[in-house]
Amino acid sequence: MCCSCCGVTQQKAWVFGLGTFFAVSGLLAIICWPGFIDSGIMKALPLTPTSKTFEKWEELPIPVYVYMYLWNWTNAADVQANGVKPIFAQLGPYVYREERKKMDLEWHDNGTVTFNPRRTWFWEEELSGGKQTDLITAPHLPSLAASNQMRNSNVFLKFMFNEALNANGGHLFVTHTAAEWLFESFYDEFLHYAMTLNNPLVPKIESDHFAWFLNRNGSKDFEGPFTVHTGVGDIKEMGEIKYWKGQNHTGWYDGECGRLNGSTTDLFVPDEPKGEGFDHLHSGYLSDHKS
Numbered sequence: 605m606c607c608s609c610c611g612v613t614q615q616k617a618w619v620f621g622l623g624t625f626f627a628v629s630g631l632l633a634i635i636c637w638p639g640f641i642d643s644g645i646m647k648a649l650p651l652t653p654t655s656k657t658f659e660k661w662e663e664l665p666i667p668v669y670v671y672m673y674l675w676n677w678t679n680a681a682d683v684q685a686n687g688v689k690p691i692f693a694q695l696g697p698y699v700y701r702e703e704r705k706k707m708d709l710e711w712h713d714n715g716t717v718t719f720n721p722r723r724t725w726f727w728e729e730e731l732s733g734g735k736q737t738d739l740i741t742a743p744h745l746p747s748l749a750a751s752n753q754m755r756n757s758n759v760f761l762k763f764m765f766n767e768a769l770n771a772n773g774g775h776l777f778v779t780h781t782a783a784e785w786l787f788e789s790f791y792d793e794f795l796h797y798a799m800t801l802n803n804p805l806v807p808k809i810e811s812d813h814f815a816w817f818l819n820r821n822g823s824k825d826f827e828g829p830f831t832v833h834t835g836v837g838d839i840k841e842m843g844e845i846k847y848w849k850g851q852n853h854t855g856w857y858d859g860e861c862g863r864l865n866g867s868t869t870d871l872f873v874p875d876e877p878k879g880e881g882f883d884h885l886h887s888g889y890l891s892d893h894k895s
């Protein structure tokens with residue numbers, strides 16, 4: 605079309621018409637775009653074996669560093685000999701890099717997936733404020749626990765117990781390296797004795813070795829299995845824990861208080877109003893409390 609052949613009114617109408625058209629399209633785009641993006645994200649988000657979320661969820665792509673501090677009982681011998689006040693000094697941090705991977709994935713038709721979390725820890729010398737070979741003295745907890753159980757017994761029983769304790773590896777304190785306390789573990793004569801006792805009064809003892817993280821490094825059987833919602837079918841449910849070890853209840857505390865409620869902290873729904881912050885259940889926390 606040639607403008608020189610249109611009248612002024614026609615030209616004005618064209619300009620006005622086109623202007624209105626672009627203005628309206630622009631407004632529509634502004635109004636609809638975020639929703640469009642949101643719905644795109646919401647479609648891509650749910651966890652499936654092929655979704656973008658999956659890789660990052662299956663194996664955490666960012667390094668996690670765990671800082672651990674140990675208390676050294678610096679005057680243990682003096683306490684034993686002279687009954688003075690115990691002194692503890694904080695050592696560390698002993699830093700480990702934690703790798704997390706979800707193993708044995710089992711996808712269910714109802715939008716849930718079951719897995720065993722596996723955590724592996726690697727010593728980080730440069731980040732640490734101590735050495736793995738640091739010698740650390742600590743109370744001998746098995747002896748203390750056993751003594752505590754006996755504290756209300758009569759004098760005769762206490763005497764017998766004391767003899768048994770002293771003859772079978774009871775101590776007030778023990779000294780081991782930081783690595784042994786945390787992961788490597790050490791053989792404990794008293795634990796071995798308690799294990800072989802088979803006394804129904806003694807709580808079941810699983811191992812004659814001790815470490816705070818005994819048998820946990822690289823183990824996929826320690827914490828799980830967990831069943832979480834994938835968000836398929838209902839994005840608001842994504843990440844919600846449905847079962848832990850096949851149960852919807854932790855077994856600690858009755859009723860509501862022990863109910864599983866929250867996420868495993870590695871899957872979040874954007875813009876999800878969850879009240880004041882997130883309720884979350886951390887498996888490490890759970891396991892620590894059980895042992």
Ligand SMILES: *[C@@H]1O[C@H](CO)[C@@H](O)[C@H](O)[C@H]1NC(C)=O
Nearest residue numbers: 676677678679738739740741
């Ligand atoms: C811990 O305390 C003991 C004394 O009970 C001491 O011999 C040892 O050097 C201390 N360890 C460290 C790493 O300072």
Ligand SMILES: *[C@@H]1O[C@H](CO)[C@@H](O)[C@H](O)[C@H]1NC(C)=O
Nearest residue numbers: 712713714715716831846847
């Ligand atoms: C989903 O399906 C699995 C396998 O069939 C079943 O064990 C589980 O109870 C179901 N979970 C829910 C929340 O319905």
Ligand SMILES: *[C@@H]1O[C@H](CO)[C@@H](O)[C@H](O)[C@H]1NC(C)=O
Nearest residue numbers: 724725726727787788821822
């Ligand atoms: C944990 O296990 C891995 C591989 O099995 C090993 O390389 C690593 O040193 C272990 N970590 C600790 C803290 O023992």
Ligand SMILES: *[C@@H]1O[C@H](CO)[C@@H](O)[C@H](O)[C@H]1NC(C)=O
Nearest residue numbers: 846847850851852853863864
């Ligand atoms: C938990 O499981 C019990 C029995 O397995 C069932 O009766 C109950 O409805 C479940 N609760 C929830 C919130 O899923």
Ligand SMILES: *[C@@H]1O[C@H](CO)[C@@H](O)[C@H](O)[C@H]1NC(C)=O
Nearest residue numbers: 860863864865866878879883
């Ligand atoms: C989880 O806890 C919130 C409050 O903290 C409650 O509103 C919700 O009903 C609970 N969900 C389940 C499945 O128990």
